[in-house]
Amino acid sequence: MDVSKELQEYAENHTTATIERAVPVEVDAGLLAAFDTTPVEAEAYSTSLEPHLLALTLTSTHSLLSSLFSLPTHSTPSGPTALLPTPTTLLPREKPLPKPKPLTKWERFAKEKGISHKKREKHEWDEERGEWVARWGRDGKNREKEDQWIHEVKAGEDADQDPAMTARKARKDRIAKNERQHARNLADAASAAAASGPFKVDGAGPSKSASKSTSTSASGGGSSISQAAKVSLRAVRKAELERSMLVSKTSTASLGKFDKAIEGEPRAKGVKRKFEANEDVQGEKDRQLQLLKGVERGRGRRPRGGREARARREG
Amino acid sequence: MSMLRTIKPKNARVKRALDEREPKAVENEKTAIFVRGQNTSEKVRSAMKDLYALKRPHAVNFSRKNPIHPFEDASSLEFFASKNDASLFLTGLHSKKRPDNLVFTRMFDGRVLDMMELGIDQIKEMSEFESVKASVGVRPLMVFHSDLFDTHPTYQQLKSHLLDMYNGHPLAEIPLTTIEHVISITAGPASDVVPLPKVHLRVYTIKLLASGSRIPRVQLTEMGPSIDFSVRRIQEADSEMMKAALKRPKLAKTDVEKGLGKKRKNIETDEMGDRVGRLHVGKQDLNKMQGRKMKGLKVRKDKAASGGGADAEAGAGADEDMEGDE
Numbered sequence: 208m209d210v211s212k213e214l215q216e217y218a219e220n221h222t223t224a225t226i227e228r229a230v231p232v233e234v235d236a237g238l239l240a241a242f243d244t245t246p247v248e249a250e251a252y253s254t255s256l257e258p259h260l261l262a263l264t265l266t267s268t269h270s271l272l273s274s275l276f277s278l279p280t281h282s283t284p285s286g287p288t289a290l291l292p293t294p295t296t297l298l299p300r301e302k303p304l305p306k307p308k309p310l311t312k313w314e315r316f317a318k319e320k321g322i323s324h325k326k327r328e329k330h331e332w333d334e335e336r337g338e339w340v341a342r343w344g345r346d347g348k349n350r351e352k353e354d355q356w357i358h359e360v361k362a363g364e365d366a367d368q369d370p371a372m373t374a375r376k377a378r379k380d381r382i383a384k385n386e387r388q389h390a391r392n393l394a395d396a397a398s399a400a401a402a403s404g405p406f407k408v409d410g411a412g413p414s415k416s417a418s419k420s421t422s423t424s425a426s427g428g429g430s431s432i433s434q435a436a437k438v439s440l441r442a443v444r445k446a447e448l449e450r451s452m453l454v455s456k457t458s459t460a461s462l463g464k465f466d467k468a469i470e471g472e473p474r475a476k477g478v479k480r481k482f483e484a485n486e487d488v489q490g491e492k493d494r495q496l497q498l499l500k501g502v503e504r505g506r507g508r509r510p511r512g513g514r515e516a517r518a519r520r521e522g
Numbered sequence: 523m524s525m526l527r528t529i530k531p532k533n534a535r536v537k538r539a540l541d542e543r544e545p546k547a548v549e550n551e552k553t554a555i556f557v558r559g560q561n562t563s564e565k566v567r568s569a570m571k572d573l574y575a576l577k578r579p580h581a582v583n584f585s586r587k588n589p590i591h592p593f594e595d596a597s598s599l600e601f602f603a604s605k606n607d608a609s610l611f612l613t614g615l616h617s618k619k620r621p622d623n624l625v626f627t628r629m630f631d632g633r634v635l636d637m638m639e640l641g642i643d644q645i646k647e648m649s650e651f652e653s654v655k656a657s658v659g660v661r662p663l664m665v666f667h668s669d670l671f672d673t674h675p676t677y678q679q680l681k682s683h684l685l686d687m688y689n690g691h692p693l694a695e696i697p698l699t700t701i702e703h704v705i706s707i708t709a710g711p712a713s714d715v716v717p718l719p720k721v722h723l724r725v726y727t728i729k730l731l732a733s734g735s736r737i738p739r740v741q742l743t744e745m746g747p748s749i750d751f752s753v754r755r756i757q758e759a760d761s762e763m764m765k766a767a768l769k770r771p772k773l774a775k776t777d778v779e780k781g782l783g784k785k786r787k788n789i790e791t792d793e794m795g796d797r798v799g800r801l802h803v804g805k806q807d808l809n810k811m812q813g814r815k816m817k818g819l820k821v822r823k824d825k826a827a828s829g830g831g832a833d834a835e836a837g838a839g840a841d842e843d844m845e846g847d848e
Contacts, residue, residue: 238689239696240664242681244672249711260724264706265742267665268728273737276698284795286699294692298685299759299767301552301609302545303631 225266232270236278237294241271309396312388349378401439543607547771551691554610555602557584559591565622565642566614572648572747573612576705576725577687578658582606591615592625593755596634603629610687620754626683628759630767638683639754643720648746654727655745656703663701663728664689668709670719676756677709680721703727703745721751 233242243263251259278289310318317324330339331348341347352358352374360366456463483491531537542550556574558567574583590598592613599611611627622642628635648655656662664685670677688705704726710719726742733739759767788800813819 237692238664238685239661239693240666240685240689242671243665243667244669245667246669247667247708247711249713252711256722260706260708260722261726261742261744263667263708264665264704264724264726265740267667267706268663268704268726268742269740271663271665272701272728272730272740275696275701276737280698283697284791284793285697288695288697290695291693296685297768298682298690299628299630299635299764300769301549301630303766304769304771305545305547 225269226262228266232267234271234274235294235296236271236274237292238296238298239271239275239291240296241267243267306400309392309399311392312395353378397439401436547773549691551580552610552686553606553608554581554612554687555584555606555608556581556612557590557602557614558587559613559615560587560589561616562587562614563616563622565645566616566624568647569622569624569642569645569747569749570612570614572749575648575658576662576747582608592627592634592637593639593757596627596637599627599634600629600632604632612687623754624751626687628683628686630763633763634757635763635767636679636683636759637755637757638679639756640680640721640751641754642749643752644748644750646746646748648725651744651746651748653743653745656727660700660702661693661696662688662725663704664707665704666707668711670709670712671707674712675758676718676753677721679756679758680753681707684723701728701730704742718753721753723747723749723751 228243228245230245233244235241243266247263248259275289278291280287280289282288316322327342329342329344331342332338333340333348343349353371355371358370360370456466459466529536529540531540554577556570556577558570562570570583574581584602588598590613592599592611599613602611603609609629611625611629613625613627615623615625617623620639620641624640624642626638626640628637666681668677671681672678684705684707706722706724706726708722708724710716710722712719725745725747727745729741729743730738731741788802790798790800792798
């Protein structure tokens with residue numbers, strides 16, 4: 208049995224010979240990668256592909272490993288561990304950089320005035336009971352007034368009012384107010400995010416960027432606004448579509464009077480014309496004078512053609 | 523995103539899961555989705571199987587075929603990306619016009635960043651090589667050969683795609699004994715006849731031999747897969763989008779040294795190599811311990827709160843009994 212061929216194959220597969228390189232192999236230890244920038248030899252490539260690939264890999268792997276093994280190490284239970292440097296090859300991130308959390312109205316105010324944040328503890332000391340009690344929540348101190356069985360009625364207060372109910376109503380109103388403020392802060396944050404997406408839509412109105420987003424999401428190409436911005440822009444786009452639909456409905460010669468209506472369609476409400484009252488002499492006089500003043504100052508319509516045309520005429 | 527409801531977290535677990543998907547300064551490892559198109563060939567299926575095996579555990583394999591043509595319409599990929607929080611895709615396709623097709627797609631912020639189409643010319647599966655395979659989850663080394671990966675934009679993109687797929691997540695440290703395999707990517711020599719030469723992907727297991735110095739000698743054994751690719755269509759990234767994707771966060775050096783912004787408190791590794799956590803539990807108050815529940819010993823909430831009544835006394839009696847037991 209002749210095993211020389213197998214032996215030769217084995218030796219080829221297990222070789223440790225490396226190729227000499229004039230240009231050293233670039234190593235990016237942070238990414239565990241090496242880049243051999245020497246052009247592949249056409250002759251070796253065409254005649255003996257597999258051994259050549261193996262030799263190339265050996266060369267670059269050897270230089271990568273030698274740089275990995277010369278990195279500073281520390282010993283861990285799983286053997287010596289090399290501390291890797293930061294990668295030099297730039298690869299794209301998965302998601303954009305996190306944006307700082309938008310400030311609430313109070314936080315903005317506090318920042319302006321230089322008020323520093325003071326965290327209030329959840330529990331406070333109750334002198335009467337001689338123990339720590341929660342400020343709010345279960346057995347909260349904010350419900351003390353509602354639970355007590357005797358109330359002091361101050362002079363001038365209504366005799367038949369229910370103090371417990373008044374206290375409860377005041378607490379519920381505070382909660383409602385806080386929720387309103389929270390909702391407003393959220394809305395402000397959302398609109399601010401929509402106004403400045405990750406890659407700012409420069410000066411483009413909401414309609415322009417919205418149409419851009421819809422067209423690009425259909426084609427699957429790269430649009431340039433974020434997901435959150437898309438959602439809020441959709442509302443703007445919807446309002447705009449409704450408006451343009453209304454306009455187009457009344458754009459026929461008969462103002463849409465004879466058009467077929469779709470079932471369940473809301474009635475288009477147009478803008479009502481407003482006439483000035485005939486009796487108001489003073490108001491009419493004021494308006495006419497205002498108009499005359501404008502003519503006097505020369506604040507009429509600009510000549511056609513805009514600034515460039517004017518410049519051409521003058522210069 | 524439009525197809526998904528925006529979820530408002532109702533409990534802490536859901537909130538944590540959603541926060542995990544938010545943009546982070548130091549990102550998690552990218553997940554890759556391996557999905558088949560309507561028609562695939564044997565070559566495509568075996569290539570995807572092996573490339574998936576190399577990418578595991580940060581990979582999801584879709585077992586069903588999907589009517590996807592990434593270059594025509596990538597909306598379903600965007601949907602999959604948002605659903606699975608994944609940003610890398612490998613789509614396998616096969617058609618008369620483009621036989622044995624693999625499409626690499628990268629996402630940024632839930633939208634397609636760039637795409638790359640490769641045709642499989644020749645493949646030898648991992649199972650065809652009689653050798654020891656690398657363990658799952660072990661980080662490979664990656665080596666690229668040819669000047670094209672440095673000069674030609676198409677090959678630069680290919681290099682970026684493959685690096686991103688297998689080594690994109692930078693590690694802070696690596697145990698040197700865990701180096702098991704190397705992925706070797708070689709582009710053939712470019713000429714006027716062959717402007718876009720083939721790309722050869724080979725995977726070898728590494729055996730480190732003693733050399734007498736600190737740096738060991740290397741012995742390689744092919745482990746598979748062995749795939750020859752030809753470059754087909756590419757879709758380059760939008761420059762604005764790429765610019766945003768390449769932005770790096772400014773991290774303080776101390777944060778980087780302390781595990782990149784991640785809080786690691788009370789976790790240690792003991793001499794046996796086990797991870798040990800330290801928990802802080804408040805001092806146990808035996809007086810508050812719940813004894814045997816009986817109707818007679820019940821502490822009513824309203825009376826206990828007012829701090830008086832017969833029930834509270836009964837409770838105190840129970841406490842004394844318990845102390846007597848000890």
